[in-house]
Amino acid sequence: MNATKLQEKNELKARISGYCSEKGLSKADLAVKAKVSEATLSAIENERWEKISDSMVKKLQSFLKSETAGNIYDTADFTAVVSLCDTARKYKLMIGLVGDTGTGKTTSLTAYSRRKNTYRLTFEKSMNPKQFFASLLSEMGIEPVGNINTMVNKAANGLNCKEEPLLVIDEAGKITHPVLLYLHDLREKTKGNCGIVLAGMPYFRDNLKKNAQRGKEGYSEFLRRINLWHTLGGLSASEARFVARSNGITEPEELRELSQKRRFGDLMNEIYLKRILNGQMEY
Ligand SMILES: Nc1ncnc2c1ncn2[C@@H]1O[C@H](COP(=O)(O)OP(=O)(O)O)[C@@H](O)[C@H]1O
Numbered sequence: 001m002n003a004t005k006l007q008e009k010n011e012l013k014a015r016i017s018g019y020c021s022e023k024g025l026s027k028a029d030l031a032v033k034a035k036v037s038e039a040t041l042s043a044i045e046n047e048r049w050e051k052i053s054d055s056m057v058k059k060l061q062s063f064l065k066s067e068t069a070g071n072i073y074d075t076a077d078f079t080a081v082v083s084l085c086d087t088a089r090k091y092k093l094m095i096g097l098v099g100d101t102g103t104g105k106t107t108s109l110t111a112y113s114r115r116k117n118t119y120r121l122t123f124e125k126s127m128n129p130k131q132f133f134a135s136l137l138s139e140m141g142i143e144p145v146g147n148i149n150t151m152v153n154k155a156a157n158g159l160n161c162k163e164e165p166l167l168v169i170d171e172a173g174k175i176t177h178p179v180l181l182y183l184h185d186l187r188e189k190t191k192g193n194c195g196i197v198l199a200g201m202p203y204f205r206d207n208l209k210k211n212a213q214r215g216k217e218g219y220s221e222f223l224r225r226i227n228l229w230h231t232l233g234g235l236s237a238s239e240a241r242f243v244a245r246s247n248g249i250t251e252p253e254e255l256r257e258l259s260q261k262r263r264f265g266d267l268m269n270e271i272y273l274k275r276i277l278n279g280q281m282e283y
């Protein structure tokens with residue numbers, strides 16, 4: 001094995017152990033969550049690198065990447081997300097967080113979710129209830145087996161025996177009707193112990209309201225159980241300017257233009273393009 005590969009593997013070992021201690025995870029929890037075997041994790045811990053293939057290294061690197069938010073700016077929106085999550089956890093509330101695309105929901109929630117007993121999952125449009133709960137159980141380090149009722153109960157029991165757990169569901173606007181009904185059950189079974197944050201685009205809230213008004217099964221009950229809503233405001237001009245400056249933009253005209261961006265994602269994209277055009281990017 002060459003020196004670079006060895007360094008890469010040692011870094012992986014350090015990052016795994018840092019991640020586990022930050023989140024309070026055992027090796028068994030991580031194995032279920034990252035979908036690898038415990039033997040693999042032991043081999044890494046004991047530096048038995050001959051047992052670890054390059055594709056396994058890649059798999060674990062990409063797992064860690066999905067759990068890492070990168071360089072975070074402490075914007076008003078980011079601070080609001082942290083405070084909402086803390087509130088949901090402490091008072092066992094169910095909170096709805098809405099924001100336009102690119103306002104930083106996923107980034108902020110990913111950063112927040114490095115905390116202990118915080119379980120974050122992203123709703124995918126193709127998920128049926130069983131797949132949704134399987135994904136939640138894996139996230140919690142519990143083998144995702146059994147029928148849907150077993151899974152809901154396992155998730156509820158798991159959440160009820162943790163200290164101040166928080167469940168974070170991203171892309172909540174995509175949650176389908178059947179999943180919503182099971183999520184309602186989960187909330188009922190865990191509301192004395194667990195907070196929930198549901199994050200989505202503004203249509204998440206609008207559609208819940210619309211379906212509730214139409215009298216569609218379960219929607220008005222679910223909507224009523226959301227204790228609090230928060231809408232992200234986007235970047236202020238001075239925040240956008242600060243981010244642009246710290247990314248190497250110095251031209252006053254460019255700074256003025258960038259300071260008008262309200263969505264973090266748009267700002268980063270513009271900065272990226274300008275840096276390419278100004279020849280500041282390394283290839
Ligand atoms: N607080 C933040 N600090 C650093 N970068 C951020 C922050 N919020 C958002 N971003 C950047 O903006 C981009 C879009 O944010 P994202 O979290 O994907 O938005 P959303 O989930 O609301 O659509 C991210 O890729 C990231 O580069």
Ligand SMILES: [Mg+2]
Nearest residue numbers: 105106107170
């Ligand atoms: Mg997102």
